[in-house]
Amino acid sequence: xxxxxxxxxxxxxxxxxxxxxxxxxxxxxxxxxxxxxxxxxxxxxxxxxxxxxxxxxxxxxxxxxxxxxxxxxxxxxxxxxxxxxxxxxxxx
Amino acid sequence: xxxxxxxxxxxxxxxxxxxxxxxxxxxxxxxxxxxxxxxxxxxxxxxxxxxxxxxxxxxxxxxxxxxxxxxxxxxxxxxxxxxxxxxxxxxxxxxxxxxxxxxxxxxxxxxxxxxxxxxxxxxxxxxxxxxxxxxxxxxxxxxxxxxxxxxxxxxxxxxxxxxxxxxxxxxxxxxxxxxxxxxxxxxxxxxxxxxxxxxxxxxxxxxxxxxxxxxxxxxxxxxxxxxxxxxxxxxxxxxxxxxxxxxxxxxxxxxxxxxxxxxxxxxxxxxxxxxxxxxxxxxxxxxxxxxxxxxxxxxxxxxxxxxxxxxxxxxxxxxxxxxxxxxxxxxxxxxxxxxxxxxxxxxxxxxxxxxxxxxxxxxxxxxxxxxxxxxxxxxxxxxxxxxxxxxxxxxxxxxxxxxxxxxxxxxxxxxxxxxxxxxxxxxxxxxxxxxxxxxxxxxxxxxxxxxx
Numbered sequence: 001x002x003x004x005x006x007x008x009x010x011x012x013x014x015x016x017x018x019x020x021x022x023x024x025x026x027x028x029x030x031x032x033x034x035x036x037x038x039x040x041x042x043x044x045x046x047x048x049x050x051x052x053x054x055x056x057x058x059x060x061x062x063x064x065x066x067x068x069x070x071x072x073x074x075x076x077x078x079x080x081x082x083x084x085x086x087x088x089x090x091x092x
Numbered sequence: 093x094x095x096x097x098x099x100x101x102x103x104x105x106x107x108x109x110x111x112x113x114x115x116x117x118x119x120x121x122x123x124x125x126x127x128x129x130x131x132x133x134x135x136x137x138x139x140x141x142x143x144x145x146x147x148x149x150x151x152x153x154x155x156x157x158x159x160x161x162x163x164x165x166x167x168x169x170x171x172x173x174x175x176x177x178x179x180x181x182x183x184x185x186x187x188x189x190x191x192x193x194x195x196x197x198x199x200x201x202x203x204x205x206x207x208x209x210x211x212x213x214x215x216x217x218x219x220x221x222x223x224x225x226x227x228x229x230x231x232x233x234x235x236x237x238x239x240x241x242x243x244x245x246x247x248x249x250x251x252x253x254x255x256x257x258x259x260x261x262x263x264x265x266x267x268x269x270x271x272x273x274x275x276x277x278x279x280x281x282x283x284x285x286x287x288x289x290x291x292x293x294x295x296x297x298x299x300x301x302x303x304x305x306x307x308x309x310x311x312x313x314x315x316x317x318x319x320x321x322x323x324x325x326x327x328x329x330x331x332x333x334x335x336x337x338x339x340x341x342x343x344x345x346x347x348x349x350x351x352x353x354x355x356x357x358x359x360x361x362x363x364x365x366x367x368x369x370x371x372x373x374x375x376x377x378x379x380x381x382x383x384x385x386x387x388x389x390x391x392x393x394x395x396x397x398x399x400x401x402x403x404x405x406x407x408x409x410x411x412x413x414x415x416x417x418x419x420x421x422x423x424x425x426x427x428x429x430x431x432x433x434x435x436x437x438x439x440x441x442x443x444x445x446x447x448x449x450x451x452x453x454x455x456x457x458x459x460x461x462x463x464x465x466x467x468x469x470x471x472x473x474x475x476x477x478x479x480x481x482x483x484x485x486x487x488x489x490x491x492x493x494x495x496x497x498x499x500x501x502x503x504x505x506x507x508x509x510x511x512x513x514x515x516x517x518x519x520x521x522x523x524x525x526x527x528x529x530x531x532x533x534x535x536x537x538x539x540x541x542x543x544x
């Protein structure tokens with residue numbers, strides 16, 4: 001199946017269990033993690049996960065709201081965005 | 093090369109903290125194919141076409157918001173200038189009914205504005221144009237979503253002063269019939285109006301366009317301001333470079349969403365309008381950008397150069413990022429919608445005269461300017477004619493959206509509500525151009541050489 005790549009971006013304060021919670025959600029939904037990076041920038045913990053959503057059987061809205069719930073519980077901003085927006089903005 | 097965490101963070105930051113959004117997606121639709129001698133059938137065809145496309149636009153735009161995590165703030169429709177499609181139904185009541193039909197179709201489908209209730213009268217007025225102008229106070233006070241425009245001049249036709257001379261009285265009537273004069277915010281008068289402008293209130297689907305076109309307006313004064321604030325001492329060439337790089341990125345986001353949305357709607361992709369458009373959100377302000385350049389308050393001497401530099405850099409960055417740059421693609425300086433502009437007017441650093449000067453170096457026109465309600469009609473017409481002359485002589489689009497607020501005097505603040513913000517009432521010159529304006533006729537088209 002053709003890969004369908006999106007980025008999950010987590011911004012906020014570093015805490016135990018961020019990666020565990022998100023990767024557990026992804027595993028349960030048949031979503032593969034292709035890459036993970038993290039860095040502290042401008043005093044914020046920033047983590048990005050490149051994920052392949054081609055195996056996800058529901059509309060992306062569902063994944064988005066589940067991620068939002070994790071964000072609310074942990075006091076973090078979590079965004080889900082298709083990789084094309086980053087390719088367009090940052091690659092000529 | 094893989095996308096880095098820094099790049100993802102840069103984009104996320106623009107959206108989360110700097111108000112980056114797709115300001116508007118405007119689907120232009122041709123209504124000429126709805127024309128019918130049976131007025132009931134005509135209205136029904138118009139309603140169905142607008143409603144169907146409005147629903148589709150909202151559905152598809154929401155899908156992309158979710159896919160790319162970027163807000164698409166406004167979803168709108170522009171139509172063929174109504175004075176053209178009404179030529180065979182020259183009756184005031186029918187014009188109003190058509191406006192109500194468009195309003196209902198817009199409201200039922202969930203789009204916020206429908207543009208195009210206007211006419212092209214750069215050379216002279218048809219009977220249809222005249223009825224349309226007469227009925228505008230009714231239309232603007234009885235509808236919520238309908239936006240109106242007139243194009244009263246162009247480089248090849250000159251300017252139709254007879255049309256301009258009808259506007260002061262129309263605007264004053266409209267202002268009296270709507271809360272705080274806010275109906276006037278849905279009317280724009282242009283010269284050299286682009287046929288593919290996605291921004292309201294002046295959007296319409298031009299007669300040279302096809303059956304459909306999806307146009308998109310990006311935004312980003314907040315993003316530009318934050319990159320400018322990071323480097324307080326760089327010289328003007330560097331400042332221009334910083335802005336170009338940033339605008340390139342935000343225009344690319346617009347290009348991506350526009351092309352994909354057009355594809356999903358099975359409509360040709362029209363243009364990306366790269367205008368910086370302020371909002372009432374704190375920091376999302378064009379005046380804020382030039383203040384970040386080092387201007388103490390917008391309107392101070394030096395502001396005109398600042399706007400010139402900003403706009404030139406925006407155009408250079410934007411033009412590189414999209415093959416389809418079009419629409420207005422200037423800087424909007426809507427006074428009431430830009431909090432730093434409002435502050436500048438309140439502290440008396442920004443006047444109507446300086447705003448007019450800004451529009452000579454690239455901004456689009458006098459926008460969302462409130463003036464006292466007792467301003468004489470011919471003075472309103474003269475303010476419009478002055479602004480539009482700048483467009484005619486300088487080969488560019490200029491426009492006026494002005495609100496004569498009943499019962500208000502200079503210095504008063506008028507709440508217009510929602511996206512329209514708060515308008516400080518500005519003072520106008522007390523001397524009259526009555527005897528000049530009443531000559532009427534047409535300002536001749538200018539020569540295109542001898543350009544000093």
